[in-house]
Amino acid sequence: MYECDIAVIGGGPAGLAAAIEAKKHGAGKVLLIDRDIELGGILQQCVHNGFGLHIFREELTGTEYAERFIKELKDLGIEYKLDTMVLSITQEKVISMVNKTEGIVNIRARAVILAMGCRERTRGALNIPGTRPSGIFTAGTAQRFINKEGYMVGRNVVILGSGDIGMIMARRLTLEGARVRVVAEALPYPGGLVRNVVQCLNDFDIPLLLNHTIVDIKGKDRIEGVIIAEVDENRKPIDGRARYYECDTLLLSVGLIPENELSKGIGVKLDPVTGGPVVNESMETTVKGIFACGNVVHVHDIVDYVTEESRKAGRSAALFVNEKGGEWGTPISTRPGNGIRYIVPHLIREDKVGHSVDLFMRVDKIFTDKKLVVKSGDTVIRVIKKAYMRPGEMERISIAADSLKAADNLPLTVDVE
């Protein structure tokens, strides 16, 4: 059987950064596998700018950001296979994959990095009533059609959900001459970044209806219109507060789900809140030698954080194959407290932390003038004042290794106070 030191599954920004970093840290044979026909993942359809402010101090388009990493990967001579779908991975790290030229191939790796990204939530996951006509797309699918295939999805458009992808598509469609009638959002605040509300909606006078959702879809073959209703605080439609909007296209921008069929097959433990693997400070899953990074672990809004997290996974995998990873020991667990939905990493081995460890988390609603309080048992180890926090924006807290030493293996909790 063909063997390699590290197999990286997925060639988006996560897989690229992990493979590069593993190679730079002394991993021998690194193999990256992607089912797409080119490297770069979702970034290749992101023609808009706003990527790379943290890592490069420049505002790049998604394609430009991807190209920098693809070039580095090639310069380092890292091997990759495209148009190749990974079917399964065993605990012994035998990877089974299929492509048109070789058929089914099995490869044994000493370490695996999972970087499969995420997929979009669809109408089925939402249960919108009404007919099933054509003309309904997820925002990311529409983005691929327009930006890569040059195929305009429609002329008279309604968008459900105010996630970043939906807002970016509202601008893109408008620039291409379509009329975006309205963006409806069931929550009382926009899902995506403020910057996108301003530059994608307000700049083009596209109305954003907060506390509104679609209650019915009309049309036989092609969609003809939708009924949008105001909702109450429990997201239930209010009687008599509905209006018909004619449209030939409906885009759904209602969230992303980490792509974890393969992870489930291996038997790594998943976090029910993020939908991604439980990981430790080194981005290692609960199966030794299997690492994970990027959107497969939790949905990121900023690609720079994906890159940072993935570099860590790459370094850790290189240490692991060079037998410097060390034993699991008894880790400290992290626990989301009041107002916090989840924390990544889930487990921290104090002796593996180095100088400090970053905790990534999301709050469960909008908070103004609050504090993020990190406690070990009852002892407060860090307090950060926050003028403003929202679920759409990931929070990051750095914890110094010293304060973990004092922590005495008690769980680490974070609360909004």
Place this chain on the structure above:
Amino acid sequence: MEKSIVICTICPIGCSMEVIEDRSSDSGYLVKGNSCNRGIDYAIAEVTNPTRILTSTVRLNNAGLRRLPVRTDKPVPKNLMLACMKVINSVEVDTPIEIGTVIIENILSTGANVIASRTV
């Protein structure tokens, strides 16, 4: 007196600011509602000369990929975005193309070039 509302996009707080014409101040404007000083310059630029980086695609011949992503290398006036799109959509290019190649020079005399944002 001229008065406009500007939402700051510099940081995630997104302060909603009021910009009022004010002859007595150096900048000619009075800005209210900003939580920090960075908002002031942004607000004034938004009412005097709002600009944006424009990103789009152009038709690509002889490649599997049908569109080449492009962007302006400098911000262009916001009110010229749709006019710039007309020019961008009238262009077709052939492969190979190197990232950064100028596709349209000095679009609508804005001083900005439209450049390729990937290699094909």
